Amino acid sequence: MDMKGYSVSWTKHKKEPYFAVHCTTRQRQCIQANHGTPEETTSPNHSLKLALSTSQNTLLPMLLHALVAFMLLLTSIGTAFSHPIASNSPLPVLSHHDNASHTLRPSAVLQKFRRIRAHLKKINKPAVKTIKSPDGDLIDCVLSHQQPAFDHPHLKGQRPLDPPERPKGHTDGETITDSFQLWTDSGEVCPEGTVPIRRTTEQDFLRASSIGGFGRKPRRGVRRDSTGTGHEHAVVSVNGDQYYGAKASINVWTPTVTDPYEFSLSQIWVIAGSFGNDLNTIEAGWQVSPELYGDNYPRFFTYWTTDAYQATGCYNLLCSGFVQTNNRIAIGAAISPRSIYNGRQFDIGLMVWKDPKHGHWWLEFGSGLLVGYWPAYLFSHLRNHASMVQFGGEIVNSRSRGYHTGTQMGSGHFSEEGFRKAAYFRNLQVVDWDNNLLPLSNIHQVADHSNCYDIRVGSNNVWGTYFYYGGPGRNVRCP
Numbered sequence: 001m002d003m004k005g006y007s008v009s010w011t012k013h014k015k016e017p018y019f020a021v022h023c024t025t026r027q028r029q030c031i032q033a034n035h036g037t038p039e040e041t042t043s044p045n046h047s048l049k050l051a052l053s054t055s056q057n058t059l060l061p062m063l064l065h066a067l068v069a070f071m072l073l074l075t076s077i078g079t080a081f082s083h084p085i086a087s088n089s090p091l092p093v094l095s096h097h098d099n100a101s102h103t104l105r106p107s108a109v110l111q112k113f114r115r116i117r118a119h120l121k122k123i124n125k126p127a128v129k130t131i132k133s134p135d136g137d138l139i140d141c142v143l144s145h146q147q148p149a150f151d152h153p154h155l156k157g158q159r160p161l162d163p164p165e166r167p168k169g170h171t172d173g174e175t176i177t178d179s180f181q182l183w184t185d186s187g188e189v190c191p192e193g194t195v196p197i198r199r200t201t202e203q204d205f206l207r208a209s210s211i212g213g214f215g216r217k218p219r220r221g222v223r224r225d226s227t228g229t230g231h232e233h234a235v236v237s238v239n240g241d242q243y244y245g246a247k248a249s250i251n252v253w254t255p256t257v258t259d260p261y262e263f264s265l266s267q268i269w270v271i272a273g274s275f276g277n278d279l280n281t282i283e284a285g286w287q288v289s290p291e292l293y294g295d296n297y298p299r300f301f302t303y304w305t306t307d308a309y310q311a312t313g314c315y316n317l318l319c320s321g322f323v324q325t326n327n328r329i330a331i332g333a334a335i336s337p338r339s340i341y342n343g344r345q346f347d348i349g350l351m352v353w354k355d356p357k358h359g360h361w362w363l364e365f366g367s368g369l370l371v372g373y374w375p376a377y378l379f380s381h382l383r384n385h386a387s388m389v390q391f392g393g394e395i396v397n398s399r400s401r402g403y404h405t406g407t408q409m410g411s412g413h414f415s416e417e418g419f420r421k422a423a424y425f426r427n428l429q430v431v432d433w434d435n436n437l438l439p440l441s442n443i444h445q446v447a448d449h450s451n452c453y454d455i456r457v458g459s460n461n462v463w464g465t466y467f468y469y470g471g472p473g474r475n476v477r478c479p
């Protein structure tokens with residue numbers, strides 16, 4: 001692996017100076033420009049016509065249906081969520097599922113938007129300040145004790161905890177740059193005592209396959225054999241011991257996702273349970289998900305479940321669960337800069353570990369930036385410890401065109417291409433019972449479909465345990 005002379009990350013290592021890339025807001029050469037988000041193509045007028053098209057050819061039903069549709073438009077124009085900017089949002093439109101069927105009556109449409117508004121009222125909390133990101137996101141600065149986590153009965157009336165003791169062996173010798181998420185390019189920050197939360201919109205819900213499934217991963221296997229689930233992995237894992245955390249630096253790319261209901265992600269999994277309905281996971285990394293976010297930016301995300309993705313857990317702060325403590329990181333916001341093929345590389349450091357004192361699972365981004373924690377009460381098995389840790393990539397293969405998806409994993413290139421071309425994880429570690437960071441042992445590596453996405457593990461004095469992974473998806477060997 002020829003790495004000498006290349007800059008690899010936004011972090012600065014004391015002994016390895018060639019790992020330094022300082023990308024500030026004035027050094028945008030590290031960023032792949034990709035501004036602009038997909039526009040909604042269905043007009044409000046079309047939605048109204050669609051709603052009225054189901055009425056009968058009698059005057060009274062037509063008048064009644066027209067009245068319902070008119071009420072729908074009126075209720076959608078107002079400031080539904082106590083956000084001044086919300087009044088400027090486009091009128092509601094039907095999703096492509098609804099347009100295709102042409103069967104929804106106005107009363108059903110109205111009921112759907114009432115359900116959406118009820119969900120949005122729970123998620124979008126009153127903002128002290130709102131920041132507009134260059135990618136179109138609205139970042140609301142919400143008082144920390146008013147974030148969604150504190151809707152949970154266990155946390156009512158409480159406030160976020162103080163920072164815990166970090167694992168032994170964790171160094172603060174790395175420095176971070178001014179810019180690591182796109183929304184910070186505005187130069188605006190959230191005040192102390194608030195947390196930045198990406199605002200969820202009606203359009204976010206309308207892209208989802210269902211209202212109830214919004215913000216959740218579909219149930220699927222986590223373990224090595226994911227054949228038939230539509231999810232494919234290229235991962236390394238360790239098991240057979242008790243684990244209290246994991247740490248790695250993850251290379252950030254912008255993989256192509258070819259279907260709006262697929263995603264591509266790279267993350268750390270902290271896992272416990274029998275891999276049945278009692279599966280517990282904590283997950284953090286970056287993902288490209290057009291369905292969830294409406295664009296193709298890689299975004300920093302978190303996830304959790306305590307029942308194998310059935311009824312508990314969600315992405316980011318889309319339900320009561322994760323408690324955010326940091327005013328500089330917006331979970332779900334676009335990461336900037338990103339890696340460039342055969343060019344500069346960018347990675348993010350992530351660490352998840354169990355606080356020895358209170359038992360909560362904390363998340364650190366970069367070096368020293370504590371994002372927040374998953375309270376121990378959320379879990380059953382993870383209330384004690386993890387039984388497996390995984391690192392790697394995952395994609396969804398929907399086969400919507402009748403053949404394997406072209407959705408990319410990592411950089412979209414196979415592991416054999418190596419540094420600056422293939423995506424990587426480096427400095428993989430786990431946390432033991434005594435809060436020590438340790439190198440991995442007894443590593444297992446698995447690629448569900450190695451002709452589509454593969455993985456190659458290595459080790460050296462600079463990167464510790466590392467691996468390259470990923471691939472293009474559909475190709476001559478992956479039909």
